[in-house]
Amino acid sequence: MRGVLKIVLVVAGLLFIGTAVAYAQLPEPRAHEFPYLGNRGAVWVVAQLHILFAAFILGAPIFVVVSEILGWKNQDVRYERLAKEVTKVTVILYSMTALTGGLFIFVLLATYPQLTAWLINHFFAVFAVMYPLLFIFETIVLYLYWYTWDALQGPKKLRHIMLGVLLNIIGLATLIVIDGPTAFMNTPAKFAEGGMDLKTFIETTATLWDKMNNYSWWPLNIHRTVGNVVFGGFITGLIGAYLYLAAKNDEDRAFYDWFGFVGNLIGVGALLALPFAGYLLAYELCDYDASICPYMMADQLSMFFEMQGAMVGLIFLGSNYYIWLSMKRxxxxxxxxxxxxxxxxxxxxxxxxxxxxxxxxxxxxxxxxxxxxxxxxxxxxxxxxxxxxxxxxxxxxxxxxxxxxxxxxxxxxxxxxxxxLAPDDGSxxxxxxxxxxxxxxxxxxxxxxxxxxxxxxxxxxxxxxxxxxxxxxxxxxxxxTWGTIDFAAQFVLVFLAFSAIWTMTLMGAVRELTRKYFHVFNLLYDFTPESYTPTLAYSSWVFTGVTVTFYIIVSFAIVLTLRTGKEKAPAEAAKGVPAVAGAE
Amino acid sequence: MEAQRSFIGVVVKRGFQGIVAAVVMWLASRYLFHFPPVFQVMFVLYALLGTGVFILLDAPSLSPVSGIKAIALLVGFYVVVSLVFIAGASALPQYDPMVEKGKIEKIVKPKLAATEKGKIEELLKRTKELDAESQAILKRLETLGGEKAKRIEASIGGGASAGAAPRAGGGNLVALGKEQYELQECYNCHKIGGKGSVKKRGPVLDNIGNLMKTEEMKEKLLNPRAWMAEGFEKEYNKKLMPDKYKELMSDQEIDALVAYLSTLKDASVQTPKPVKKL
Incomplete structure (x- = not known):
């Protein structure tokens, strides 16, 4: 029954997108005023929520398959159980991704109809054909992957793993396709130097490939892929922490202790590459237009980067503190x-x-x-x-x-x-x-x-x-001895997931804001009264609101999917008894 | 109990070490390195953060809790973390959006006016303003002349009349050019009168009026690769002046900016010499 509900939700999301594409074809659609949040705030919140769900459902399957392979190769049932439990959460959050995606398109259409129509017209094949098709394929493969888990065991395990690999390929393709228009808004493709101006090129001769293959497309693909793995890892840590807190026996505590450890390991492992992927993206943005650099790091957004520094420091402190707590025992x-x-x-x-x-x-x-x-x-x-x-x-x-x-x-x-504009007196x-x-x-x-x-x-x-x-x-x-970690470690895992999401919303806002008073940088002006840079203080409320909303939904999903249909751990699962560390 | 006592000992010891470190850092940053107060505070805060971290490293294990207690602890933890993040972000200096709003309006308004939508919106706005003005006049007439005013209202159709004089175009070219310098945020890369980019992204411009003719400046603005200041030849695009101004600025705005730059003739400030490249 729940499976049917999930499919209905995904189909509803796809219908939203289809309706949006059709609506965008209407001549001169009228903008609506969004109450309380304002139009920009509404799009900001819904888009960010959608991206957070999407980040998890694209990031988690990467290490789920790796975990499944490790479990299969090493005959370690813990990896198999971890992969299955994370997939359970992924399946329910997949529906939320589709739903928030549909909502995002609707809010965007209602509040910025002309921009949406413009984008859909320029990327019609992406929005009307490629993205929905990839989404449908991904839905089919994800549900196949999940519902055939028990059936494809033993000698058929390799087939199941191949399904997982296929799921990742489609997921990655979806990310790459939708990153095209996103990156285009930051760095619309230019004609060769000295040729026609940007507007003429985009409006007359640029092909879909020209528009997709812009400066920041691949850096964004790389950054988001790495970021999604970080995100998936820390959310896995969060799942481990929640279930550790709720565990009723030593066996479960031992498993979820290990589960949280692996989640943190994945999160931190990918986090090590993230600053460099971030540099690459920033480098390409600055290479596209040198005025973006000072706007980000020296002008209106400089304190956003100050906050980023603080958050990165806290995440590194937190992850190293977790290692310390884990090592102490x-x-x-x-x-x-x-x-x-x-x-x-x-x-x-x-x-x-x-x-x-x-x-x-x-x-x-x-x-x-x-x-x-x-x-x-x-x-x-x-x-x-x-x-x-x-x-x-x-x-x-x-x-x-x-x-x-x-x-x-x-x-x-x-x-x-x-x-x-720092004061001259050096104070x-x-x-x-x-x-x-x-x-x-x-x-x-x-x-x-x-x-x-x-x-x-x-x-x-x-x-x-x-x-x-x-x-x-x-x-x-x-x-x-798994299951005997300091209780504080579970709060460190919770903190890491919360900080990672908060930082992701912060940096997502920075990337969007680098377009300044343009919808499409240097090409399409934003004539609305909200085209200014918001203060960091105001933005921090939005970041926190989005993070908390996401957390509430994810927490609900974890409790719903794992606690209600809890399976008994296989007999070979880690026990809460001492074992030689590192022994298989 | 034993563990608790020993942890109190750790807190006292680390606390003392932290305070000593904070005082040393404050004294060094103030008297030895002459850092401004805000950086002195930053160093002290880092010493305190370090103290907190080192206390945590030696803290005894937390006793496990479960059920409602664990949920309450978790919710409380989220509330504290959320508030700390918001407070941290709010404590940093904030950019005033009003400054930017004014700038954006000046940049975007002419572009909006140039579009069909903009023309209609401008007309509608003007009609509304005139309508409000005529209503105000009629109200005054009503108070003065009663029925006579109503007859006047009927004769003009109760609406606005055309013919309000357009707003006078403002200021001289140099002032407009200076405004363009601010609006395009040229100060992020250049310096004039000691104010502007501290990172030397672009050359100082104080004496540019003596080094370039107006048509050369215009060429540089429209095609930045045509001229390069000595010592500013860049290997990578990310540091080069953007070539977007010919598309984003009108001819009048470029002329105004050139007029302003031509007035910069302070020979006492060393200004890198522009060299023709293309």
């Missing part, structure tokens, strides 16, 4: 040691890399060679030097480096909303005084520039990698 941790050179390398990165990248800005070849040499130097030195430090010392230094890295990331040129600006270290001179002003931010991002990533290496070593050499 490993018996024999005190015997785990690492080379002192690792500690020194970790501590040196912010300063050394900042100096290298100031002297040789990325993508200069020395910007890659010199940092690689610096790391290699410590790796080689580690082979000869026998000094070691304990795990706990190393972790504490790692936390210190996360805080220092985050402080550098968050250091702005000035504490004003518009950096270029709010970082001084450009210099500090000489004898062989090198550092200007404080450099702390506000990109080389310093890159060094800070690298520090956060490096520290997290070292912590995981340490954790892995502790797992192999010590003894772990």
């Amino acid at each position: 490993i018996e024999g941790l005190e015997q785990i040691r690492m080379k002192t050179t690792t500690l020194v390398l970790m501590a040196s990165i912010p300063l050394v890399f900042m100096l290298i990248w100031t002297k040789f800005p990325i993508p200069d070849k020395f910007a890659f060679i010199l940092p690689a040499c610096w790391v290699a130097l410590f790796v080689i030195a580690g082979r000869f030097l026998k000094w070691t430090v304990g795990a706990q010392t190393l972790v504490k230094v790692a936390f210190l480096m996360v805080i220092i890295g985050n402080a550098i990331w968050m250091t702005p040129h000035a504490f004003v909303a518009t950096q270029a 709010l600006s970082l001084p450009h005084g210099e500090l000489s270290l004898g062989f090198v001179t550092i200007s404080w002003g450099d702390l506000a520039l990109m080389p310093a931010k890159n060094a800070a991002a690298f520090t956060l990533v490096f520290v997290t990698v070292v912590n995981y290496i340490l954790y892995n070593r502790a797992l192999r050499q010590g003894r772990i």
Whole structure:
């Protein structure tokens, strides 16, 4: 019965889209005023909610299939159970994705009918053919994947895995197709330099491929794919935390402890690549139009990036704290040691890399060679030097480096909303005084520039990698008891999921706002009175409102799908008894 | 109990270390490096954040709770995290949307007026204004002349009359050009009179009036690759001046901007020399 309901919901979503396409063909449709939120606010909330659901249903199947394969290959039933439970939630959230997608199109049509009509006319094949078809295929394959789970076991398992792979291929294709118009709104394709102007090109000669294949299309595809995996991982952590809190016996607690750990591992693993995917997108936006860069990082949106720095710092602190809590319960941790050179390398990165990248800005070849040499130097030195430090010392230094890295990331040129208009008296600006270290001179002003931010991002990533290496070593050499993790760890998982969603809504708003007073950047003006940049304070209420709404729906979905139809864990599932850490 | 006592000891120890670190950072940032107060506060806050993190690292395990207690704890946690995020975002300096609204209106209004929709909207708006004016006049006449006024109203059809004089076009070209400099946010990359981009994205313009003729400036605005300031030859597009102004600005706006830039002749400020490239 629930399956029928889900299919009805998906069909309703598709009908919404179809009606929207038809409505857009009407001549001169009239805009409606959305009460309370305003038109922009309404589109903002509905679009963001849709993207959050879409991010999960596209991200989760990637590691669900990987988990299924791991379970099948290693005969580890925990992976199989994890894959199945995440898929259960995915199926219900899939319906919500379709529903919010339909709602998004309707709200967009009601509030910005001319823009919607313009976009649909320019991307007719995408909105009327490709996207609905992909959606239908994805729906069919997802339900096939879910409903054949038990039937395709044993010798037929490979067929089920292939269904999962197909689901991911279609999901990825859907993402890539719909990213075309989205990216186009930020960076509409230009004619070759010196040729016809943008408007003439788009309105007369540009083909659908020209419009799709714009500057930010692939960077957005990459960024969203990585972001979706991060998102899926942290939501999996959230599912694990909820079910751990609700677990009634040691067996379930052991399983959901491990479940949360894997979710966090996936989230953090993909998170390490996210800053670089973000840079790539920002780089292409700035390459398209250099005025986007200062608008983002130095002008109206500079404090949005300040907030991003704070959120990234909190996420890295949270994920490393989770590793710490998980590591603390490993018996024999005190015997785990690492080379002192690792500690020194970790501590040196912010300063050394900042100096290298100031002297040789990325993508200069020395910007890659010199940092690689610096790391290699410590790796080689580690082979000869026998000094070691304990795990706990190393972790504490790692936390210190996360805080220092985050402080550098968050250091702005000035504490004003518009950096270029900072007051002359320097009362709010970082001084450009210099500090000489004898062989090198550092200007404080450099702390506000990109080389310093890159060094800070690298520090956060490096520290997290070292912590995981340490954790892995502790797992192999010590003894772990799943289900005995510090209770606070479940709140860390909840916090990580909440912060990841909040940050995603923040950065989503930044990408949209870079279009400034254009619906389509430099091409289609936004004549509505809401085409200004909202304040960060106002935006933070929207981010929080969207995040909380999403959380309520996801929490409901988790409780509904997992608690009501709870299956008994297979006998071989992890027990709440001590086991050699890392043993299969 | 034992664990609790030892944790209190940790809090006291870490708290003391944190306060010492905060004081050292404050003194160093203030007296040694001469950072402005807002950065001194930032360093102190980081010292306190570090203290909090290090206290958490040594905190004893939390006792598990379940059922209603766990749900209440979870809801409370969400409320606190939500409020902390909102408070953090609100505590940062806020851009005033009114400033931007004024700018956007000046940029977008002429573009809207140029569209069919804009023309109709302008006409409707003008009709409404005139209608309101005529109603106000009639009201005054009614108070003065009673029935006579009603007859006048009937004779003019109760509506607005055409013929209001168009608003006078404003200001001189240089003032308009200066306005364009602000509206297009050229200050994000350039500097004039010591004000503007701190990151040296584009050259200082204080003496540009002595270095370029008006037609050369116009060429640079319409085709930025045609001229490049010395020392600003860029390897990557992301730092190059956008080539969109010929599409986004009207001829009159470009002329006004050129007129303004031509007045910048402060030879005392070192201004990079523009070099013809194309």
